[in-house]
Amino acid sequence: MGRRKTIYDIAELANTSPSAVSAVLNGSWEKRRISRDTANRVMAVAEEHGYERNIQASLLRRSRSNIVGMVIPKYDDRYFGMIAERFEQLARDRGLFPVITCTQRDGDLEARAARELVSYQVDTIIATGATDPDRITEICRAAGVVSINLDLPGSAAPTVISDNRGGAKELTALLLRTCNETAQGRPMMFVGGRPSDANTSARIDGFLEAHAEAGIDVPDDLILACGYAGEKAFAALDAFRGPEPAGLFVNSTISLEGVVRWLKKNGRLDDGSTRFACFDWDPFAALIPGNVGMARQDVPRMLDAVFQVLEDGGKPGDTVLVPCILEYCNDTTAG
Amino acid sequence: MGRRKTIYDIAELANTSPSAVSAVLNGSWEKRRISRDTANRVMAVAEEHGYERNIQASLLRRSRSNIVGMVIPKYDDRYFGMIAERFEQLARDRGLFPVITCTQRDGDLEARAARELVSYQVDTIIATGATDPDRITEICRAAGVVSINLDLPGSAAPTVISDNRGGAKELTALLLRTCNETAQGRPMMFVGGRPSDANTSARIDGFLEAHAEAGIDVPDDLILACGYAGEKAFAALDAFRGPEPAGLFVNSTISLEGVVRWLKKNGRLDDGSTRFACFDWDPFAALIPGNVGMARQDVPRMLDAVFQVLEDGGKPGDTVLVPCILEYCNDTTAG
DNA sequence: TAACCATGCTCAATCGGTTGCGCAACAATG
DNA sequence: CATTGTTGCGCAACCGATTGAGCATGGTTA
Numbered sequence: 001m002g003r004r005k006t007i008y009d010i011a012e013l014a015n016t017s018p019s020a021v022s023a024v025l026n027g028s029w030e031k032r033r034i035s036r037d038t039a040n041r042v043m044a045v046a047e048e049h050g051y052e053r054n055i056q057a058s059l060l061r062r063s064r065s066n067i068v069g070m071v072i073p074k075y076d077d078r079y080f081g082m083i084a085e086r087f088e089q090l091a092r093d094r095g096l097f098p099v100i101t102c103t104q105r106d107g108d109l110e111a112r113a114a115r116e117l118v119s120y121q122v123d124t125i126i127a128t129g130a131t132d133p134d135r136i137t138e139i140c141r142a143a144g145v146v147s148i149n150l151d152l153p154g155s156a157a158p159t160v161i162s163d164n165r166g167g168a169k170e171l172t173a174l175l176l177r178t179c180n181e182t183a184q185g186r187p188m189m190f191v192g193g194r195p196s197d198a199n200t201s202a203r204i205d206g207f208l209e210a211h212a213e214a215g216i217d218v219p220d221d222l223i224l225a226c227g228y229a230g231e232k233a234f235a236a237l238d239a240f241r242g243p244e245p246a247g248l249f250v251n252s253t254i255s256l257e258g259v260v261r262w263l264k265k266n267g268r269l270d271d272g273s274t275r276f277a278c279f280d281w282d283p284f285a286a287l288i289p290g291n292v293g294m295a296r297q298d299v300p301r302m303l304d305a306v307f308q309v310l311e312d313g314g315k316p317g318d319t320v321l322v323p324c325i326l327e328y329c330n331d332t333t334a335g
Numbered sequence: 336m337g338r339r340k341t342i343y344d345i346a347e348l349a350n351t352s353p354s355a356v357s358a359v360l361n362g363s364w365e366k367r368r369i370s371r372d373t374a375n376r377v378m379a380v381a382e383e384h385g386y387e388r389n390i391q392a393s394l395l396r397r398s399r400s401n402i403v404g405m406v407i408p409k410y411d412d413r414y415f416g417m418i419a420e421r422f423e424q425l426a427r428d429r430g431l432f433p434v435i436t437c438t439q440r441d442g443d444l445e446a447r448a449a450r451e452l453v454s455y456q457v458d459t460i461i462a463t464g465a466t467d468p469d470r471i472t473e474i475c476r477a478a479g480v481v482s483i484n485l486d487l488p489g490s491a492a493p494t495v496i497s498d499n500r501g502g503a504k505e506l507t508a509l510l511l512r513t514c515n516e517t518a519q520g521r522p523m524m525f526v527g528g529r530p531s532d533a534n535t536s537a538r539i540d541g542f543l544e545a546h547a548e549a550g551i552d553v554p555d556d557l558i559l560a561c562g563y564a565g566e567k568a569f570a571a572l573d574a575f576r577g578p579e580p581a582g583l584f585v586n587s588t589i590s591l592e593g594v595v596r597w598l599k600k601n602g603r604l605d606d607g608s609t610r611f612a613c614f615d616w617d618p619f620a621a622l623i624p625g626n627v628g629m630a631r632q633d634v635p636r637m638l639d640a641v642f643q644v645l646e647d648g649g650k651p652g653d654t655v656l657v658p659c660i661l662e663y664c665n666d667t668t669a670g
Numbered sequence: 671t672a673a674c675c676a677t678g679c680t681c682a683a684t685c686g687g688t689t690g691c692g693c694a695a696c697a698a699t700g
Numbered sequence: 701c702a703t704t705g706t707t708g709c710g711c712a713a714c715c716g717a718t719t720g721a722g723c724a725t726g727g728t729t730a
Binding site for chain 3: 339341351354356357358360361363367388389390391392393394395396397501571
């Protein structure tokens, strides 16, 4: 099949110059004083021949690319899936071209991906849940690319993040209330996440605060920050030898997959006898017996905030804290 | 901050020519007989100054772009999330640059996205679950871009697709077996999807076939192909006035969200009294009481097949059918 | 009639890599 | 010494769109 059509082909077919074609097709024709006649002629020819602009060539000449990159740990997760979907939509609404790259929570992959995005001349990189946000920011800085952190705080770029501490505290309080009759002042167990991860550590703070306010002491061995992966949570629970915890605070739906597998294996799932709460939201997880509540991160507000920061030009250190939405599950009431 | 560094800057700094820099940095330097000395010098200087190649400029000159585009209906769904994640990984393994675009099951958006990808000089577009695959193929054809259909069959490009009929038949048979005592020869209900959608129609075929083999007749009004969205399934069930169905075949996890909301509202969820089966897979949905099984589409095999077709150069009409994996839920046994 | 302006268009340089071709220097061979 | 080959490198055209500058043409004003 023949070569792709270029503005030169269209110019010849429409009996005018490449400059005129370019002006017509990128909308600057009125400013460049091309007559409506010529414009119509060019547009008709372009349409007829299925012309598509070569953005590479266009961007090479322009200074801004209007490409916004996002680095995200996973797609296969409702939280990150929603982020990706919303990001695309908001970017498109603003006439930007979104490119998302999935990096499996691997710092080296994140850096590679960021460099790759820079090569593609992105104007901006949103680093979502990056294990090392400042490394990405540094790559961006060297290339003159704006960067924003989402879901994990970095010191080198503006950050938009959930109120992890507040959300975890509220959720823990709910869990304590619901377990009140059975627990009798015993502490809950915290499962999943990495202690080095700022979100996990903020949630542990909230978890402990809620216990403190209820006058309950939490021994260290009840904090199982064993990693996010489901298998890790499963293994950590399996290896736990202390006294039976009164209820579980699960740090993410990814970890929850392992937790429910473990509960199922031990026959404690179907009757809902083991109460748990989970940070993050999943519509099906919400229906699992024993789940008393989920802290849903407010993805729409978070992404609105990201684009707000983008438009206002945030400074390193700026942090937008977005409250979580507490979802009551399985007829837990607020009281 | 200064302009981005170019090969011209690096050439000057390394005291050589731009051609040599280009050759060194894209790996063709041995072929172009640049000495190891010069190469090392150039690489050191590039490293030191954090040089990143401008891919736009590079692609403008080269003929192949190595960009593979994917059009996908949603991210916020485990099935499509897995597809996206796997696609990225396989593309990267092959040295390609994946760009995914989410089009919300909207034909016009799909076409716009395809055109946009063409503008970005993609070599290939994988149209996943597109409502109108042939339209995308036509856009690709006009631009000399290879296209492949995934998850929905098109006549104009090679297709990789689940064995929807077979999977639905097996799943329906499982549902019939599990409902045997209570159903006493009564038919199941089919919920969700669009009848115009080839997957839905193949699954309806499988659903009916399984009933036929069990000698059970299915009246038309038990086929509620009301659209995929959860609310639609909810509304359709709410509006249904016929005799109570003996069990539900749900056409996707998206529809299932509505189905379980409806079951919950009617107090039939927690005791698992209403049996259902669902096409597609979700780890949490698998644990919902009453769920007897899920037909899990074999995402890894599907994507392996896609890249296989890409490498072998498939023809329009070629179809790879990938079997589903039947997952038994809630202690349903195979027997 | 000269000076000036508006209109409608085109020219040619430019963005940053890539690549066919050729040139200089030197070694090896006849 | 003439010819041929090898090594190492640089020149300049090119990819396709954008854009500052400029050039006719025709109309208006002093």
